[in-house]
Amino acid sequence: MKIINIIIIVLGMLNIAIFMLNREWFISKKYSKIIIFYSIITFILGYILKYFNICPKFIILLKLPLLNLITYHCLRYVFLRLFNREFKDTYFTTERGVWMDAIFNILFVMSISLYIIIIFKHMI
Helix, strand or coil, rough: CCCHHHHHHHHHHHHHHHHHHHHHCCHHHHHHHHCCCCCHHHHHHHHHHHHCCCCCHHHHHHHHHHHHHHHHHHHHHHHHHHHHCCCCCCCCCCCCHHHHHHHHHHHHHHHHHHHHHHHHCCCC
């Protein structure tokens, strides 16, 4: 049962890893379709397993990828409308003038934390 929980945690956090390591995949035509399909399947699977009461402890994390993906695209849409450009990765940069990009990243990470809290309180 512990191995299943670890697998579920990895599946639930995969979008976060993609955001941290290679966020271009979210907007590329090839990979974005795969990510959308994966997110929808894990979301539906999370509800099906919970409905049939076949749920290890962390099954609720399977709802997280779709919520993260929707939040990412909503924040990206707002950023594109405000600044007319794609945001930059601000983790490994010392450039000046990327403070709005950093705010985008902080908002996204904070939303992930909020979703995790809400999901573990069984509100979703």
